[in-house]
Amino acid sequence: MYSESNEKKLDEIISHYPVKRSAILPALYIAQEENGYVTDDDIKYLAKRLDMRINEVEEVVTFYTMYSRKPIGKYKLQVCRTVSCMLLGAEQITEHISRKLGCKLGETTPDGRFTLVEVECLGYCDLAPVLQVNFDYHEKINTESLDKIIEGLK
Amino acid sequence: MTKVLTSRFDLKGKACDIDVYLKTGGYQALEKAFKELTPEKILEEVKKSALRGRGGAGFPTGMKWGFVPKESKRPKYLINNADESEPGTGKDRDLMRYDPHQMIEGMIIAAYTLGANVSYIYIRGEYWYIKEILEKAIAQAYQRGYLGKKILGSGFDHDMYVHPGAGAYICGEETALLESLEGKRGHPRLKPPFPAVVGLYGGPTIVNNVETLAAVPWIILNGGDAYRALGTEKSGGTKLYTVSGHVNRPGNYEVPLGYPLMNLINEECGGIPGGRKLKAVIPGGSSVPIINAAEAGKCNMDYESVAAVGSMLGSGGVIVMDESTDIFETTRNITHFYMHESCGWCTPCREGTRWLYKVFDRMKRYEGRPGDIELLYDLADKILFKSFCPLGDAAAMPVQSAIDKFRDDFDRRIKYDLVQIHKAAD
Numbered sequence: 163m164y165s166e167s168n169e170k171k172l173d174e175i176i177s178h179y180p181v182k183r184s185a186i187l188p189a190l191y192i193a194q195e196e197n198g199y200v201t202d203d204d205i206k207y208l209a210k211r212l213d214m215r216i217n218e219v220e221e222v223v224t225f226y227t228m229y230s231r232k233p234i235g236k237y238k239l240q241v242c243r244t245v246s247c248m249l250l251g252a253e254q255i256t257e258h259i260s261r262k263l264g265c266k267l268g269e270t271t272p273d274g275r276f277t278l279v280e281v282e283c284l285g286y287c288d289l290a291p292v293l294q295v296n297f298d299y300h301e302k303i304n305t306e307s308l309d310k311i312i313e314g315l316k
Numbered sequence: 317m318t319k320v321l322t323s324r325f326d327l328k329g330k331a332c333d334i335d336v337y338l339k340t341g342g343y344q345a346l347e348k349a350f351k352e353l354t355p356e357k358i359l360e361e362v363k364k365s366a367l368r369g370r371g372g373a374g375f376p377t378g379m380k381w382g383f384v385p386k387e388s389k390r391p392k393y394l395i396n397n398a399d400e401s402e403p404g405t406g407k408d409r410d411l412m413r414y415d416p417h418q419m420i421e422g423m424i425i426a427a428y429t430l431g432a433n434v435s436y437i438y439i440r441g442e443y444w445y446i447k448e449i450l451e452k453a454i455a456q457a458y459q460r461g462y463l464g465k466k467i468l469g470s471g472f473d474h475d476m477y478v479h480p481g482a483g484a485y486i487c488g489e490e491t492a493l494l495e496s497l498e499g500k501r502g503h504p505r506l507k508p509p510f511p512a513v514v515g516l517y518g519g520p521t522i523v524n525n526v527e528t529l530a531a532v533p534w535i536i537l538n539g540g541d542a543y544r545a546l547g548t549e550k551s552g553g554t555k556l557y558t559v560s561g562h563v564n565r566p567g568n569y570e571v572p573l574g575y576p577l578m579n580l581i582n583e584e585c586g587g588i589p590g591g592r593k594l595k596a597v598i599p600g601g602s603s604v605p606i607i608n609a610a611e612a613g614k615c616n617m618d619y620e621s622v623a624a625v626g627s628m629l630g631s632g633g634v635i636v637m638d639e640s641t642d643i644f645e646t647t648r649n650i651t652h653f654y655m656h657e658s659c660g661w662c663t664p665c666r667e668g669t670r671w672l673y674k675v676f677d678r679m680k681r682y683e684g685r686p687g688d689i690e691l692l693y694d695l696a697d698k699i700l701f702k703s704f705c706p707l708g709d710a711a712a713m714p715v716q717s718a719i720d721k722f723r724d725d726f727d728r729r730i731k732y733d734l735v736q737i738h739k740a741a742d
């Protein structure tokens with residue numbers, strides 16, 4: 163499941179800490195990149211690799227919002243809903259995407275391309291409203307720029 | 317105005333390259349610290365500077381560093397808190413993406429002062445591209461001998477790593493951060509012992525905010541007294557504010573401590589759009605009490621003056637709201653944030669934030685019951701100072717202050733006759 167280059171990356175990360183377990187958060191990102199979500203096999207494998215129990219890994223995965231235990235769309239559209247973005251129309255942004263894609267909050271489009279979610283503050287308050295697509299930030303968005311962003315995601 | 321933190325912001329990221337950084341005075345403070353000063357002397361300068369922690373609590377930095385024992389059986393650590401998740405705050409983001417070396421230089425000086433051979437930058441996972449910028453900058457610093465073994469020919473070794481968080485506001489709280497860095501859920505630890513004595517892997521650990529550490533090189537180059545002189549007597553230096561919401565030019569602005577809030581809004585940010593009037597300001601990130609226009613009018617931005625109008629400087633996230641804003645709605649939004657981010661460890665916060673939101677939610681649908689406003693107030697009271705960590709307080713204070721100051725916006729959701737009118741208008 164782990165390619166040779168990922169194994170190398172993991173070894174490098176583990177070497178940063180006196181305790182292997184400290185590598186769990188960065189390691190989970192590598193795992194998630196493979197399938198788009200964290201699989202049961204990933205959890206078993208990482209437990210062995212980082213000297214953790216399976217439930218200890220599971221406990222970490224479910225605590226942090228950036229990991230998913232279920233398959234999600236290729237593009238995760240994350241609309242910031244918190245106060246500064248809200249003041250500048252975050253709700254309308256969510257509605258617009260929802261209508262455009264025909265998918266409700268928390269849902270994935272049938273073609274598996276998009277998952278729409280609302281997230282809490284993304285640290286772009288002065289550049290509100292903001293949308294994060296996977297790891298890419300799009301700042302000061304409006305309905306027009308949104309259409310372009312979404313059409314650009316193939 | 318003197319720019320301590322943002323002097324390279326105009327280069328729009330070119331200073332990420334170490335050569336540009338060096339050409340603009342970079343790593344000179346480090347040279348000075350290693351060649352002319354001792355750790356004792358550095359600590360003295362930082363104490364003199366009256367620099368206070370910029371992560372939210374405003375604790376004097378020099379005093380905090382002084383808590384670290386000189387001798388320790390376990391390794392000492394320095395942690396740069398780059399979790400930046402306080403609603404209204406996006407300043408550390410620009411400090412890192414426009415001038416990463418400044419912060420790294422500050423970290424090396426801090427680590428040298430404390431005798432810490434390893435440091436971690438704990439950065440929120442969403443800032444992935446900034447994590448990459450930092451990793452590149454750190455690699456360059458190793459190449460030039462500013463990191464690694466025997467830095468600048470001294471006997472001091474230091475290694476620096478970037479560690480990503482994964483979407484949990486609570487991990488910005490320093491002890492939850494330590495748990496997270498140790499590979500666990502981010503639940504806060506009981507204090508004392510404080511991290512400066514028992515921290516990461518049980519070793520003495522200093523956690524400082526990005527902005528705090530980014531100010532260190534200037535202090536070393538120009539002296540603690542010069543830094544202090546930029547601000548007020550008790551709050552030295554400058555502060556970087558993120559201004560968001562209803563202003564013409566939202567953004568990050570560095571001004572001296574003690575700068576009038578209205579100048580920040582009207583001059584730096586070009587005032588409020590459409591000539592509308594100011595209604596309210598949250599001066600220090602969503603965790604602090606809201607203030608009204610009259611209070612904002614007499615508020616200077618330093619720790620003491622903001623406290624005098626009943627709020628806090630916090631993280632420096634200034635959220636501006638004009639007269640069109642419904643404070644009930646903004647407070648409901650903020651309550652949702654704390655409900656979502658409560659780590660679930662203690663009952664007052666875990667249950668209290670949910671209950672608060674439930675009441676907000678029914679009031680939003682104009683299904684509020686008589687007594688609901690008092691219920692909100694009372695619920696907040698049951699959370700305030702009764703929770704395990706300050707997140708609970710941060711959830712409670714905005715609710716109480718909003719009710720105190722903008723009662724009308726809450727009443728509209730309750731009073732039977734008014735409810736009918738507003739429901740019809742919505």
Ligand SMILES: Cc1cc2nc3c(=O)[nH]c(=O)nc-3n(C[C@H](O)[C@H](O)[C@H](O)COP(=O)(O)O)c2cc1C
Binds near residue numbers: 397487529
């Ligand atoms: C719920 C909560 C969240 C926090 N989030 C952050 C944060 O994102 N960044 C930060 O620097 N400090 C944050 N803090 C404050 C830290 O606990 C700590 O006081 C700070 O990092 C110390 O650095 P300083 O002395 O340089 O301010 C938070 C505190 C609490 C209670």
Ligand code: SF4
Binds near residue numbers: 657663666703704705
């Ligand atoms: S106050 Fe909230 S965030 Fe803090 S320990 Fe309790 S449940 Fe967790």
